[in-house]
Amino acid sequence: MDTLGTLLLLGALLLSPAEAQQATERRLKPWLVGLAAVVGFLFIVFVLMLANRIWCSKVRAEDEETTVRMQEAKTEKKKKNQKAKQGESNEGLELEEREPDEEENMRKTPL
Structure with a gap:
């Protein structure tokens, strides 16, 4: 108990009380705060x-939907590759293009 009393006395003597804030310090403007x-x-x-x-x-x-689509695309690609190996693919076939008639050109042009 004696040591506790001496510690409190030394603490009170050595620690100075808090001083008030001086007004000479620079403060921020209210809008900046x-x-x-x-x-x-x-x-x-x-x-x-x-x-x-x-x-x-x-x-x-x-x-989840994106991953499902990616998996479906992979399986379709595998199936196409298998069909291409077997010769069942239609990828090489192209549709025949025809030139538009004069009547179609007349319909498309504005008056």
């Missing part, structure tokens, strides 16, 4: 939203 507060708030919100996006992200329906 407000601007700093808004920027700080927006930064905190940005960080929180970023953390939420990273940690709480779930697989979306669009992502």
Whole structure:
């Protein structure tokens, strides 16, 4: 108990009381304080939203749909390759193009 009393006495003597803030220091203008507060708030919100996006992200329906489409495309491509090897592909056939008649040209031109 004696050591506790001496520690309190030394602490009270060595630690000086807090001094009042002097008015000679440079202070920020009120509009600059407000601007700093808004920027700080927006930064905190940005960080929180970023953390939420990273940690709480779930697989979306669009992502699942995209992966299903990619898998279907791969299987179709494999089937086409197999058919091409067997000679059942229609890829080499092209439709015959014809030139438009004069009547069709007349219909398309404005009066």
